[in-house]
Amino acid sequence: MARLVLDQVGKTYTGGVAAVRGVSLEVPAGAFCVLVGPSGCGKSTVLRMIAGLETVTAGTIAIGERVVNEVEPAARDIAMVFQNYALYPHMRVSDNLAYGLRNRGTPKAEIAARVGEAARLLGLDALLDRYPRQLSGGQRQRVAMGRAIVRKPRIFLFDEPLSNLDAKLRVQMRVEIRRLQRQLGVTTVYVTHDQVEAMTMADRLVVMNGGLIEQVGTPIEIYRRPATRYVATFMGSPPMNILAAEAVGEEVRIAGRVFPVSLPDLPAGRPVEVGLRPEAFRIAPEGLPFRVAFAEELGATRLLHGTLGEGEVVVQVPAGPEPAEGATVLLAFDPAEIHVFDRETGRRIGGGA
Incomplete structure (x- = not known):
């Protein structure tokens, strides 16, 4: 796990459209930080800049002691879980879990150990020989999480991972994600537009609006003492x-x-x-x-x-x-x-x- 620091980070697209404006944020090592706000507020852009999928046009992003603005995504030691799962349909669950490790040249014995460990954590042991089409939405989400876990990254990034699930399954999965994060102790940044998800999952809650941070605090601090009418x-x-x-x-x-x-x-x-x-x-x-x-x-x-x-x-x-x-x-x-x-x-x- 690692501390994450954003210092006056901005993102301006061609034509002068400012998606993110001067965002400064510190996420302590091992914390579960949730970025919440409506569509278009800049939260996913911030997440993608942390991941290296978007370039930073102002400010700096540091993971641990290293500024990563110019570091390729694969070298940032992060793992990202997307909204659409991004599983390979022609691969079994075990191969989906192992794919990233094989690409990195990880020894076969270590791959088997990491895949087995992730499968046990996520209750996927009996599903390793199935294909994604044979899984429910919740099972596919677990596989996507498992693919991130096997990499043993310093930071987990989640981009609205539960939005495709029904209401009951979303409740189950947010409990599961929070339990796993506490068990693994990995610094986590989670993006959602759902304020109930944000309140129930976060150690550190960041409310965004119009490319800016409106307030940072614990969920109960933000609920009891909102800094602005917007947050309230x-x-x-x-x-x-x-x-x-x-x-x-x-x-x-x-x-x-x-x-x-x-x-x-x-x-x-x-x-x-x-x-x-x-x-x-x-x-x-x-x-x-x-x-x-x-x-x-x-x-x-x-x-x-x-x-x-x-x-x-x-x-x-x-x-x-x-x-x-x-x-x-x-x-x-x-x-x-x-x-x-x-x-x-x-x-x-x-x-x-």
Whole structure:
């Protein structure tokens, strides 16, 4: 395993299109780092630059103590797992696992040992004589992972490896990938657009937007203290509710009512935005009026969609028949759960949560 350091890394394509702009990031040796963001945010481009599949047009990438900007992909000591598995259809599982080692001239005895070890780790022992067409999607993904494992690289790179799997299998595979990474201790960079995958798998979470890093931290740090409105609304399912408000000294006014918050001294009447997670609300005898438009039943909980003041919000409450669609109820929340954002810049202001 190795430490990975990106220093002001950028990628600009012909025509001046900047896909990545000044990304700086340190991934400690042995960490599981997840890059998350919507399509087009630059996360896969960053991964491909680490792999050497894209050239770096600004900044440096270092694996361990070596800057690898000009190093060929095969010499970077990395292994990459792609979204489409990239298995050879005419080769058996055992040959797919061994292919890269044979190309490197690895001795036959060592190839057999590494393939056997990877097969045992991934539960592929009984599948070694099968061809990819004879495997399920989850089994093919395990073979792709096994092909990376046998190389014993310093860094694993995963490019949205679970996006082709069904929902149940994605849950199983993300647990399996995380278990294997902890067992092997290899530094890992994992790209996904799925924020649930990102939250459940990462040691270190990197939220990207428009070719830039919005925030880096542990999943719980990012969930509880999002640095920007973008992070607040991207991380979380359902996302954080954002409401227009006004700053009033050490308080904010929301839908006509004033709530205490931990803020620096702001000019009275300054327009801000406040964020509240769906689970922060509770139905109470006193509070802000909320009109229920419709409800989503999730078994243990319900999601109530409706309006609070002039804003649309989603509220998470325990399962039950009440309130009915069309009803108006009162919502309360702990002021400590309020997140305050600058309306112009989108940056977080002060404390909260």
